[in-house]
Amino acid sequence: MIRWCCYCQTFIGEKEPLSNYSVTHSICTSCNSNLLNTDHKNINTTKLIKPIKDFFASVFHMAETLEYSDPQELIKQGLKLGIKKSDLLLGIIKPALWKVGQQYGKGKLTVYQEHDFTRYCNAIIHEIGREYQFKPLDLNKGTLFVCIDSNFHTLGVQILEIIARENGIAAKAVYPSIPNNEIIDLVKLTGVSLLCVSISSSQQIPTLLSLQKELYKLDKPPVLAAGGLSTDQLKKLDGILSIDQNSFLDLLNFLKENNS
Numbered sequence: 212m213i214r215w216c217c218y219c220q221t222f223i224g225e226k227e228p229l230s231n232y233s234v235t236h237s238i239c240t241s242c243n244s245n246l247l248n249t250d251h252k253n254i255n256t257t258k259l260i261k262p263i264k265d266f267f268a269s270v271f272h273m274a275e276t277l278e279y280s281d282p283q284e285l286i287k288q289g290l291k292l293g294i295k296k297s298d299l300l301l302g303i304i305k306p307a308l309w310k311v312g313q314q315y316g317k318g319k320l321t322v323y324q325e326h327d328f329t330r331y332c333n334a335i336i337h338e339i340g341r342e343y344q345f346k347p348l349d350l351n352k353g354t355l356f357v358c359i360d361s362n363f364h365t366l367g368v369q370i371l372e373i374i375a376r377e378n379g380i381a382a383k384a385v386y387p388s389i390p391n392n393e394i395i396d397l398v399k400l401t402g403v404s405l406l407c408v409s410i411s412s413s414q415q416i417p418t419l420l421s422l423q424k425e426l427y428k429l430d431k432p433p434v435l436a437a438g439g440l441s442t443d444q445l446k447k448l449d450g451i452l453s454i455d456q457n458s459f460l461d462l463l464n465f466l467k468e469n470n471s
């Protein structure tokens with residue numbers, strides 16, 4: 212379930228059941244402390260969260276109908292509701308993509324609908340990420356997001372780059388995927404202290420492990436993290452931090468610690 216603070220429209224994260232992509236109301240820590248003396252019984256939280264619920268439903272509906280609003284308009288519409296651009300990506304676009312994938316898996320949406328919606332989300336991410344794309348950046352001790360060779364799913368690393376940059380973290384996403392020797396060259400060139408690798412199938416694990424071997428040969432290898440597969444599969448990999456795909460916010464906190 213996708214948790215939003217119904218008082219300030221901030222995305223709080225996801226909670227079990229993770230396969231249920233419905234928006235649920237919650238309260239963030241800052242609103243909680245501001246409203247300490249408020250009698251919550253008299254506040255209609257269902258009514259407060261309704262605009263976010265409707266907004267999420269309208270985004271998902273576009274996948275079903277193939278009728279899309281202009282990406283800039285959608286971003287504006289979100290801002291009008293008090294939704295920050297980063298929260299739009301994490302709390303609306305990312306879960307909508309997962310939900311569309313899930314519905315496709317169940318045969319309720321076609322592959323065409325899934326592809327077309329992914330293309331639309333790409334346009335939103337591109338629109339939001341434009342301001343960061345080509346700004347000069349010192350990546351020394353920063354973070355690099357890469358897709359392992361032959362992983363064609365690039366939206367995750369693109370979203371993470373934007374979220375990191377919005378939070379003042381020096382980070383760069385490289386996509387489409389590049390071979391291991393190029394990743395190593397890039398690590399040497401930039402001096403990043405964290406390398407986050409996106410993998411999309413267990414068949415790519417051997418490539419990830421050989422990348423890890425190559426990294427160990429460096430004088431100062433960066434911390435290696437991987438995401439994209441189930442946490443259970445990733446946790447079995449020695450010396451590689453697993454990034455839970457459902458907790459990008461936890462990853463962000465980790466990046467902040469790594470960056471300080």
Ligand SMILES: [Zn+2]
Nearest residue numbers: 216219239242
């Ligand atoms: Zn709040």
